Amino acid sequence: MNIPLIRPDLPTLEDVRAPFEEILANGKITNFGKYVKQFESETAAYLGGETVAVSSGTVGLLFALSSVGFAPGEKVILPSFTFTATAQAVLYAGGLPVFAEVGDDLTLSPQDLEHLLDQHPETAAVIGVHMYGLPARTAEIEGIVGAASRNRRRPISLFFDAAQAFGSSVDGRRVGTFGDAEVFSLSVSKVLVSVEGGLVSTRRPELAERIRLMRNYGIRANYDAHYSGLNGKMSEFHAIIGLHNLRRLDHILATRQERAHRYAHQIRRNTSLRVLVWPSGVVHTVKDFTVLVPGPNADRRNEIIQFLAERGIESRAYFFPPVHEQKYFCKYADRPLPKTEAFSRRVITLPFYTSMSDQEMDYVVEQLSEAERRFGMRISAKGGAGHLGSVLNCGNQSKPGRDEA
Secondary structure (H helix, E strand, O other), X not given: XXXXXXXXXXXXXXXXXXXXXXXXXXXXXXXXXXXXXXXXXXXXXXXXXXXXXXXXXXXXHHHHHXXXXXXXXXXXXXXXXXXXXXXXXXHHOOOEEEEEXXXXXXXXXXXHHHHHHHHOOOOOEEEEEOHHHOOOOHHHHHHHHHHHHHHHOOOOEEEEEOOOOOOOEEOOEEOOOOOOEEXXXXXXXXXOOOEOOEXXXXXXXXHXXXXXXXXXXXXXXXXXXXXXXXXXOOOHHHHHHHHHHHOOHHHHHHHHHHHXXXXXXXXXXXXXXXXXXXXXXXXXXXXXXXXXXXXXXXXXXXXXXXXXHHXXXXXXXXXXXXXXXXXXXXXXXXXXXHXXXXXXXXXXXXOOOXXXXXXXXXXXXXXXXXXXXXXXXXXXXXXXXXOOOOOOOOOOXXXXXXXXX
């Protein structure tokens, strides 16, 4: 069998033919047309906050950070276990990244966040990440950031990189309503797909208005720029596809939940791999279905990925290396992050998509079980974290000054 990592949920041509023909005929294919406005209206209703459609999640995160106006060189705390775009947006917004540890759920550790806020009292912003679509510990993080803001008698902005989490919720409260703003990606690998695009959600109307201007070069009217900005617009084509998928999102999420539970049961029953679980009261998009190789067998992770590839199964190590070990970001790393480093060496993201069949799941599990037999792993199912040391030598990298940000 040949099993890709993802199969995107896309409309058929007939599903979108009429609106596509309409905009091609009238030429209104961009510049805030009716479908972008409709997409913003319906996503706002779904999430319970104001939304701004943009060209990508990365641009949305850049705009969200820039909208609060922190000064160049101010510090932003974020987990290192994330896609590099989170940290790239911090740099483009003029901030300096401060890398935090994650907890066992691979989301920002509240304990380490509290420690870092004490160590870096000048911190201007915090970014949590909803990993693989699993919500971060939002209540704890909001409480810690709120307490630090009160103690310092100045606001510390709180954002969430929700790139993978459109449709996730915590105790009935949608992701998209936490912090000062949350930012979604709508690219082809996500659960809500517009092919390319992003969405900023906030309950602060002044931030939404500012970001609307920033996505059009900061112009308010008559080519008069009031804010920094660039071209961050979403096209009508992308909004049409996003609308189609939004209207069937609840069905997609329900299907993914059912499929993920079956997959997890089969993996637990037939392998020693650890399945990442989510608590009751949480809706998880399962954008990526990620498992952990047992700690003592962490050095076998890449061999397992290669073994699967030879049998037609695409998989990835999401996310390795963590950002603080990446060549460009080493200079911002000021301490080891042993938990992040250990987890990054154990993760395997397996194929998973809404339309994945039982036969495809069973084949993946069968090959995982065969890989364990091949590499003699089952007898070592229990053990420590399996930390292997840093992939990059960051110790001799120079620390950045303001100008390097």
